[in-house]
Amino acid sequence: MDTIIELKDVTMKFRMTTQKVDSIKEYAIRKFKRQLQYVDFLALDGISFDVKKGEVVGLIGLNGSGKSTTLKLVSGILKPTSGSVTVKGNISPLIELGAGFDYDLTARENVYLNGSVLGFSHAEMDSKMEEIIEFSELHDFMDTAIKNFSSGMIARLAFSIATNIKPEILIVDEILGVGDFLFQQKCEARINDMMSGGTTVLIVSHFTDQIERLCDRAVWLEKGKIKMIGEAREVCAEYKKIKQ
Amino acid sequence: MKVKKKIYAVSVILFFLVTFVISVYSVSKDNFFNKTNNYPNKIFMKPDIVFDGWNEYDGTLTSVFDPQIILNGADCYVHSVRISGSSNFTDEKIRIFYTEKEGEYFSPEKTRLLDYNIINGGMYIYPDMYVYSLRLDITEEANVDLTLKNVELNDNSIVFSFTGLVMQCLFPTILFAAVLGLIIFGSALSSYVQVFKKFIPLLQNLISRDLKVKYRRSVLGFLWSILNPLLMALVLNIVFSKLFRFQVEYFATYYLTGALMFNFVIECTTGSMMSVISAAPLIKKVYIPKYLFPMQKCAFAFINMLFSSVAVVVVMLIQGVPFHAHILLFIVPMLYALVFAYGMGLILAAMTVFFRDIEHLYSVWTTIWMYLTPIIYPEELLQSSGLAVITKLNPMYYYVHSLRNVVMYGTFPSAIENIMCITFAIVSLALGLCLFKKVQDKFILYI
Numbered sequence: 001m002d003t004i005i006e007l008k009d010v011t012m013k014f015r016m017t018t019q020k021v022d023s024i025k026e027y028a029i030r031k032f033k034r035q036l037q038y039v040d041f042l043a044l045d046g047i048s049f050d051v052k053k054g055e056v057v058g059l060i061g062l063n064g065s066g067k068s069t070t071l072k073l074v075s076g077i078l079k080p081t082s083g084s085v086t087v088k089g090n091i092s093p094l095i096e097l098g099a100g101f102d103y104d105l106t107a108r109e110n111v112y113l114n115g116s117v118l119g120f121s122h123a124e125m126d127s128k129m130e131e132i133i134e135f136s137e138l139h140d141f142m143d144t145a146i147k148n149f150s151s152g153m154i155a156r157l158a159f160s161i162a163t164n165i166k167p168e169i170l171i172v173d174e175i176l177g178v179g180d181f182l183f184q185q186k187c188e189a190r191i192n193d194m195m196s197g198g199t200t201v202l203i204v205s206h207f208t209d210q211i212e213r214l215c216d217r218a219v220w221l222e223k224g225k226i227k228m229i230g231e232a233r234e235v236c237a238e239y240k241k242i243k244q
Numbered sequence: 245m246k247v248k249k250k251i252y253a254v255s256v257i258l259f260f261l262v263t264f265v266i267s268v269y270s271v272s273k274d275n276f277f278n279k280t281n282n283y284p285n286k287i288f289m290k291p292d293i294v295f296d297g298w299n300e301y302d303g304t305l306t307s308v309f310d311p312q313i314i315l316n317g318a319d320c321y322v323h324s325v326r327i328s329g330s331s332n333f334t335d336e337k338i339r340i341f342y343t344e345k346e347g348e349y350f351s352p353e354k355t356r357l358l359d360y361n362i363i364n365g366g367m368y369i370y371p372d373m374y375v376y377s378l379r380l381d382i383t384e385e386a387n388v389d390l391t392l393k394n395v396e397l398n399d400n401s402i403v404f405s406f407t408g409l410v411m412q413c414l415f416p417t418i419l420f421a422a423v424l425g426l427i428i429f430g431s432a433l434s435s436y437v438q439v440f441k442k443f444i445p446l447l448q449n450l451i452s453r454d455l456k457v458k459y460r461r462s463v464l465g466f467l468w469s470i471l472n473p474l475l476m477a478l479v480l481n482i483v484f485s486k487l488f489r490f491q492v493e494y495f496a497t498y499y500l501t502g503a504l505m506f507n508f509v510i511e512c513t514t515g516s517m518m519s520v521i522s523a524a525p526l527i528k529k530v531y532i533p534k535y536l537f538p539m540q541k542c543a544f545a546f547i548n549m550l551f552s553s554v555a556v557v558v559v560m561l562i563q564g565v566p567f568h569a570h571i572l573l574f575i576v577p578m579l580y581a582l583v584f585a586y587g588m589g590l591i592l593a594a595m596t597v598f599f600r601d602i603e604h605l606y607s608v609w610t611t612i613w614m615y616l617t618p619i620i621y622p623e624e625l626l627q628s629s630g631l632a633v634i635t636k637l638n639p640m641y642y643y644v645h646s647l648r649n650v651v652m653y654g655t656f657p658s659a660i661e662n663i664m665c666i667t668f669a670i671v672s673l674a675l676g677l678c679l680f681k682k683v684q685d686k687f688i689l690y691i
Binding site for chain 2: 077079105112115118119
């Protein structure tokens with residue numbers, strides 16, 4: 001099978017100044033006094049893995065282990081300090097809910113806006129509109145400004161758009177925890193659908209049950225390094241052990 | 245692809261021909277159809293006012309009662325001067341004095357016997373030379389009731405030089421060709437263009453969102469873009485016609501054209517400056533080419549400018565400024581300025597991400613820049629006060645000046661002005677793109 005995502009020896013280093021310097025004057029003075037202190041923070045330390053086309057891969061790990069950074073690298077938001085990230089195909093990132101939503105616009109306008117953020121034209125979104133409304137169950141609210149929506153409604157809309165544009169790669173960052181029980185089931189069903197349709201999915205979740213249910217493989221990150229990589233079931237089992 | 249190429253070639257050639265025909269028409273109209281062409285900004289003293297400062301020079305040259313025309317700081321190649329009045333002109337009656345440098349006095353050494361031509365009672369004189377200042381003394385014939393109606397200064401590089409004509413048509417054509425080429429052959433160019441094309445819908449959406457947000461909940465909506473400059477022009481017109489007496493004909497139009505250009509560039513740059521920072525929520529969640537945000541703000545400012553330009557037309561109608569076919573070419577200086585402002589916007593946006601104080605510094609600079617640019621005062625003021633170097637180095641001067649030439653005075657900006665406009669635009673764009681590209685990957689860490 002083709003490799004669709006490839007991370008090769010990726011290191012992500014954040015340089016954090018100990019004091020926040022955001023004025024020229026301060027910068028100049030500190031530079032002059034040699035007081036510009038940096039603390040390098042290694043978010044990811046030389047990780048490599050690849051994802052084959054059609055695979056569903058889960059990322060697990062404790063907070064601060066580098067899961068979200070990995071997703072951001074894959075979706076192109078961050079550029080690695082060293083190493084390379086190669087991605088073939090278009091991505092629908094659900095890094096956070098409602099990326100590119102404008103809360104003053106109506107749900108319908110946001111569908112177009114969000115679609116265009118992912119690179120789809122007005123006409124293309126028109127053809128998907130029916131399905132999006134159908135899936136999100138927001139029939140009566142499409143012309144309401146989304147600032148009046150509940151977080152569950154926004155999650156439904158966002159998930160609905162992201163999955164309806166039929167991306168080659170879907171990136172999901174802990175959003176399956178939102179919405180009611182029924183909608184969660186629906187989301188899972190949709191992801192299963194997409195998987196069988198050949199979509200590659202990358203999921204971050206703290207719920208190991210979910211990872212086990214959905215994923216083929218899992219990557220366990222700890223402090224920016226890969227602790228374990230393999231069958232989702234095995235990795236999750238190991239991961240659960242340290243919980244106790 | 246072949247069809248596309250043909251369309252491309254044909255439209256570029258057509259565009260060139262159209263601009264060429266317009267410029268030839270304007271030249272022939274001025275010279276053969278004998279219509280007058282006003283350069284009010286070049287006439288420091290009104291022609292029918294007798295200038296009485298001659299005593300300083302040489303008392304024997306002329307009598308104080310004889311009409312004189314003084315063109316101070318003309319600083320150009322004067323091809324022809326036209327004088328018309330109630331008297332019938334003959335030769336011998338006109339003496340022309342000139343200076344070649346700033347600060348030089350008119351002197352008997354610098355007089356010229358001139359060729360002349362009388363058409364329809366108007367007299368054409370052809371100094372056909374470069375002058376800094378020009379003085380015409382009308383002797384003997386002149387009596388008190390002589391009125392001088394029009395003085396034409398024809399920049400030779402515009403009027404008769406064929407190369408000049410080609411040059412000035414060439415630059416808009418190059419620009420046109422570049423833009424059209426991008427549109428037609430976009431897919432063939434590079435991955436950058438492919439990415440850009442993918443995000444065009446987003447650009448459209450962002451711009452339309454800006455427009456919606458700007459005019460939401462205002463009764464008059466986009467009419468404010470027209471009303472705002474109109475009211476400003478009204479106020480300034482009152483202030484400047486009552487308090488300060490600058491000799492600028494059609495002051496309101498003069499001010500508005502300048503302000504239109506200036507405000508457009510400022511709106512582009514200040515909008516771009518904050519664009520990347522305010523797009524933080526988006527940039528943090530999805531991959532979007534970051535140059536899109538300054539572009540969005542510039543396009544938004546361009547649309548606003550188009551609305552506001554209606555105000556200029558309204559004021560021109562009210563003041564009775566003659567309309568020329570050239571007015572349609574106002575888009576050319578605007579496009580130059582757009583490129584310039586986008587480049588500047590990229591630089592500002594990139595710098596502001598790292599140092600927020602750029603925002604405050606730039607607002608100070610904006611004020612300074614406004615006073616350095618002849619918007620509310622006549623262009624000659626800088627030259628006559630020895631600050632001509634400012635106008636030479638100030639990109640905004642060229643954009644403002646070109647726009648006024650096209651809109652108010654019905655002339656093409658000269659080839660050299662076009663070159664200056666384009667040079668500033670390209671340099672700014674190149675610098676902006678380089679800087680932006682270099683630091684854009686670090687944005688995410690600072691916003």
